[in-house]
Amino acid sequence: MKLKLVKKVQEARGTKSFFWEPEKPIEYLPGQFYYFTLPKLNYPDPRGSTRHFTISSSPTEKGLISCTVRIRQESGYKKTLDELKIGDKIEGEGPNGTLILDENEQNKTHIFLAGGIGITPFRSFIKYNIDKQLKIPMYLIYSNSDSDFVFKKELETWQKEYDYIKVEFFDTSKSGHLDSEKVLELIGNWKLEIGNSVFWTVGPPGFTNAMEEVLEKLKVKSDNIREEKFTGY
Numbered sequence: 001m002k003l004k005l006v007k008k009v010q011e012a013r014g015t016k017s018f019f020w021e022p023e024k025p026i027e028y029l030p031g032q033f034y035y036f037t038l039p040k041l042n043y044p045d046p047r048g049s050t051r052h053f054t055i056s057s058s059p060t061e062k063g064l065i066s067c068t069v070r071i072r073q074e075s076g077y078k079k080t081l082d083e084l085k086i087g088d089k090i091e092g093e094g095p096n097g098t099l100i101l102d103e104n105e106q107n108k109t110h111i112f113l114a115g116g117i118g119i120t121p122f123r124s125f126i127k128y129n130i131d132k133q134l135k136i137p138m139y140l141i142y143s144n145s146d147s148d149f150v151f152k153k154e155l156e157t158w159q160k161e162y163d164y165i166k167v168e169f170f171d172t173s174k175s176g177h178l179d180s181e182k183v184l185e186l187i188g189n190w191k192l193e194i195g196n197s198v199f200w201t202v203g204p205p206g207f208t209n210a211m212e213e214v215l216e217k218l219k220v221k222s223d224n225i226r227e228e229k230f231t232g233y
């Protein structure tokens with residue numbers, strides 16, 4: 001499926017969203033990812049011209065799909081992606097992935113643990129929840145290595161406007177790493193009970209591995225854990 005680049009948005013230092021117009025409408029669920037293949041690389045890259053990125057838009061945002069990428073100048077792929085011009089076309093394939101919200105879990109409380117760029121599927125879940133008026137309680141703990149959080153304004157607005165959306169920004173350069181005590185404290189502030197909640201953890205492997213230990217310490221049952229590791233970091 002050809003995807004035409006229609007917009008680029010700087011979301012935070014080193015992170016951009018790319019908005020694509022597909023040649024045909026794409027059906028996907030919040031949390032799924034897509035393969036993005038560049039027609040040619042401007043710089044060598046041992047991992048080639050394809051990467052998979054979560055679709056950061058929500059299916060309710062009709063017409064375009066977006067991906068949000070942590071750009072590193074060391075990556076030939078990402079440098080080339082960043083140099084694409086509006087109107088350029090690439091090849092997309094998908095959707096793929098099983099990080100999706102089960103319909104019969106819509107009555108539960110969902111606690112999202114995002115590590116850095118792992119925020120992308122949660123943006124899609126929250127936007128979908130709001131647009132569809134599902135009113136699913138979604139509590140986001142968003143850990144980042146500095147205060148430049150991706151989607152910060154949007155998340156703050158949603159938290160103000162919808163009482164079923166709560167967001168806690170966690171800057172590890174100031175507060176240290178997210179550990180079980182901090183997670184427990186935040187959950188306690190929100191008056192949530194561990195047993196009634198589904199925990200979602202997404203981010204680079206360093207983050208998801210650490211969160212696995214945190215959730216084990218908190219004795220969260222494995223049935224109530226969903227995880228996606230952003231491999232490649």
Ligand SMILES: Cc1cc2nc3c(=O)[nH]c(=O)nc-3n(C[C@H](O)[C@H](O)[C@H](O)COP(=O)(O)OP(=O)(O)OC[C@H]3O[C@@H](n4cnc5c(N)ncnc54)[C@H](O)[C@@H]3O)c2cc1C
Nearest residue numbers: 051052053054068069070072074075117120229230231232
């Ligand atoms: C299901 C799934 C969903 C994903 N969704 C997203 C998403 O929404 N957004 C996203 O950005 N990624 C996402 N990823 C990760 C993505 O697919 C890439 O693997 C990842 O972004 C790494 O890209 P890259 O290979 O271009 O390398 P990069 O890590 O960007 O870097 C390229 C090169 O730089 C080198 N390098 C790395 N760090 C340093 C450093 N500190 N100093 C010097 N050199 C360094 C590395 O050796 C590497 O060769 C997802 C992965 C999975 C599995």
